[in-house]
Amino acid sequence: MKTRMLLPAATLSALALLGAACGSSSPSSAGSSATNSSASSASGSTAPASGAPIVIGVSIELTGSEAIPQLPVGYQEAVNEANAAGGVTIAGVKHPLKLIILDNRSDTSLLTSQVHTLVLADHAVALVSGCCNLNVTEAPLANALHVPLVGTAIPTNLVSSVNGTYGWDVFVSLASPTNYFAKVVNSLGATDDKVALIANNNPEGEGQQAVFEAYAKAANFQVTAKALVPIGTTDYSSFIDQAKQTGADNLVVQMDSPDCFALWKQMKALGYQPKTALANQCGAIPTWRGLGSLGNGTLLGLDWTPQSGLPEAAKMASVFSRTYPNDVVDQEVAVNGYTAMEVLISAIEHANSVSPTAINTAIGETDGPFPLGIVKFDSQHDWGGSTINAQWQNGNVVQVYPPVPGVKAEFPVTGLAG
Amino acid sequence: MSLSILVNGILIGSLFGLVGMGLSLLAGVVKLINLAQGNFLVGGAYLAIAFHEQLHWDPLLLIPMVAVVAFACAYCLQRYFLSSILKASASSSLVVTFGLSLVLQAAYQEIFGANSRSLQASWCDTGITLLGVRLQSAYVVCFVVGLALTAGVWAVLRHTRQGSVVRAAASDPATARLLGIDVDKVFAVTFAISAVLAAIAGVLTAVAQSVSPSGGFSLLLFSFAVMAIAGIGSVPGAFVAGMGVGLLQAVSVYFLGGGSQNLVVYIAFFAILIARPTGLLGRRPVAV
Structure with a gap:
């Protein structure tokens, strides 16, 4: 009886260990399988149907051990501002932005499946990231899917070549x-x-x-x-x-x-x-x-405080103090999200296209003032920012x-x- | 290696022992593997945090309140929900309690948010020096509370009429029913006691560390290891095994580095399971 009772426990523990191991290895295999379909979508039309929304996806840690729900507040604010101004202009036509936010519960496996869903089912032309450790997984996924990922805290300087061609880090250098x-x-x-x-x-x-x-x-x-x-x-x-x-x-x-x-x-x-x-x-x-x-x-x-002297610091403090009154840390995370989204929106307009490849190229040409400072990416797709x-x-x-x-x-x- | 590292490892292990004891008791008596045990721990912690925010009492004073609420909730859960499902199929316990675990985790997330929370008290973060060894007061309290609960549960099970009833129901439920014992009630009470042990461990975890909605799973795995080492149903054995796991972690960290600590425990878990399926300290079918 005792042995029978312990076996489920042993099985559970083994599955947990296997799950942990698989969680770190799954992205490469999952990503490679989807490369072809994504590449074909990337090479499709470069302008959406008239008035059709441009989809941007994010799989983010809204819950779980690495929860950072403040980040999408910044993403959404930037999208709302762009849509309030009529949307993004592609080939002379305004298109609203549609931001799809999915909670990956700080789970690498869930992140992997959500990124595939966003790109392949929801037809997101670009992604913005969650935070920190999961970005080590997401950046190679974006590379495999040929969809640009503008991220906050993609640790490019920690994990060599993690950004590859499609990952861009607007977060402060972790060093x-x-x-x-x-x-x-x-x-x-x-x-x-x-x-x-x-x-x-x-x-x-x-x-x-x-x-x-x-x-x-x-x-x-x-x-x-x-x-x-x-x-x-x-x-x-x-x-x-x-x-x-x-x-x-x-x-x-x-x-x-x-x-x-x-x-x-x-x-x-x-x-x-x-x-x-x-x-x-x-x-x-x-x-x-x-x-x-x-x-x-x-x-x-x-990488931001109201006293930082960075561009639009007063405006950012005003906007995000509505959601996070007197809370610099919450506001800073939201400003991170806002900046990442602004960089992406700016690149879409600059590309004048919804082709992920064209947007990706445009992101690389970014050179201008944003709330976190003058954003200009280096050869590693990293931007040091102001610490x-x-x-x-x-x-x-x-x-x-x-x-x-x-x-x-x-x-x-x-x-x-x- | 300093004595302080070893003693702190043992004291921290007493927390594992407390969680493992509830799981072991439940498995020994009700023959139920409760995958929601870690969530009961987190629930106890959140309950204490909620009480603390309203009453501003010391966390230790909140333990009886948490225990009463946990007992009542768990009793009703087992008596009026789980028992009927488990009667239909004993093997459904894993599925049902896993589902319960997910529901509780989502509920905690919704009610208390995703952030880590902890309980504050003046004594929580202090240290004491005993015989030249510096110890964390919170874990000394964990050890004392764990020891008292172990002794109490063991004494009730071994030396009271109610304990005899529980052991009879655990050994042979059908015969126990013929003798007029309300086995369903015994199982519900056992389930509730198991939940109370987890909830108290939760209060102490919030004091010594912190809790988050998803934080119960790692403690559940440790409690399985504790149960395997002790042997199912061995109440004092689970407490001792918990301290053994804590000691094993401390020693492995010192000699092999921090990355090895969980691996060493799980290897020990599987090794003991293979070499001695009844556990190191379990000898009788129901050793309560």
């Missing part, structure tokens, strides 16, 4: 926060230049940690503790012990929110209080507020680098004070 972090730390002038690094062992985390390590060394930091951990890790005793033993004054983290929550709580309980802590990903989303006062003093990398280091202070995010008059970085990490 920049680390570079700026070094400047912030140096401006504080009172750390031992030792840094502890910890990241999730997914492609983004591993890539990001490699970038951090390179930047840290270039900035004369000594990496004294380092760990890559699976998503869902709850025990960080070994890492904390190592960081404490080696006296790392600085901490750089690239992990999911639940993992960061557990790490922060354990750091405080076990008496590890770094002087500076940069929480990429987990610290840069509104979820961080759930840590309460424990999250104060944490640094995060942003800002901010800090959680009293439950709010404030810009600390470049310096803002009247704002001072808190140091050491106040939330972790004993």
Whole structure:
């Protein structure tokens, strides 16, 4: 009886492991099978029927562990503005934009099927992305389907050649926060230049940690503790012990929110209080507020704040404060989405065509002011943007680098004070 | 390797033990594999968070309230919904509880949002030093609560009339019915107790870590490992096995790096399942 009862459990666990393995390998096979049909659609007519909507698709993490529902708010705002102005002009005729938003629940397999549906069934001429780790999967899919993908946080500089021909990253370079972090730390002038690094062992985390390590060394930091951990890790005793033993004054983290929550709580309980802590990903989303006062003093990398001085900063703050009053992190994510969509809309008009190939070429020729700055892609289809280091202070995010008059970085990490 | 790493691993494992204990109890008595057990944990956490937002009580004081609500909901669920389905086909338990798991996850998402949430209290994030070993207070509380619940459940099952009734119903439901035992009620109560254990584990998880709507699945997998190691129906065994899993994780992280911790646990799970299908600590058919 016992054996019979345990077998379903064993089967379930095996399926879970297989599912995890398949989730990371499925895109290439799925993508290649659809290449031909997409290529033929891409080579079809270059102007839609008169007045027909131009479809843009997005498969995004509205729910799940990497949920970022603020991003489509920005996408939709840009589409609404374009449609309010009559739509996008192709060959002298205005066409409304139709944005199809699908929730991939932070699931790679679901993302894969949704991207195929958007392109092959809904006839999306272009895609805008979700966030972060799933973009490592989506960019090769866009390449296979021959449909441009304008993304936020496609980690081109972390996973070589991930963008390929059709992926474009308008998000800030993920290396920049680390570079700026070094400047912030140096401006504080009172750390031992030792840094502890910890990241999730997914492609983004591993890539990001490699970038951090390179930047840290270039900035004369000594990496004294380092760990890559699976998503869902709850025990960080070994890492904390190592960081404490080696006296790392600085901490750089690239992990999911639940993992960061557990790490922060354990750091405080076990008496590890770094002087500076940069929480990429987990610290840069509104979820961080759930840590309460424990999250104060944490640094995060942003690419927009109302004080950034970037083009249309006041307008963006006004537009998105309607949805997210007094919430810089939410607003910043929405501005990311807005900018990505504006870049895409601008390229469609520039291409004067709904051919994905023509749109893709036009995206590559982008060179102009957008809310995140002057967007111009490099040979890797990446755009560095303007990086800002901010800090959680009293439950709010404030810009600390470049310096803002009247704002001072808190140091050491106040939330972790004993 | 410092003693602190080992002891913290054991304490964190007590949380796995608490979840695994409920699953094991349910499998041992009702012969039900509940794939929604992780969602019950998340539900308990959200319930505590909701109470906390209204009452601002310490999370520990919320545990009895959460337990009562969890018991009532789970009892009704088993008595008036699951039992009839399970009577039709015992093998349908996996499908039904998987469906329940999906429904609960979607409901949590709708009600509480997708973000991670945690419970705050003055003692949650502090540490204490015992015999030179620095420990996380939240996990010390997890251990104490887990130990108390294990002792309580074991004592009730072994040394009370109600416990004898449960064991009789688990051993031979047909004969138990002939003896006048309301087996359906016994199963419903067992299901409810199992849910209460998960819900309490949820409150403690929200205190020590955080919860999100989809966060129950990884804990469910760990609780299966705990159940396999302990042997189905072994209540104290599940708690001990949970601590063993925590210790195994801590040791594997130290020697093999963080990436290995889950793999090591699952390998141990399968190895034990193959070598000793009744579990390391399970000897009797119903060892409660």
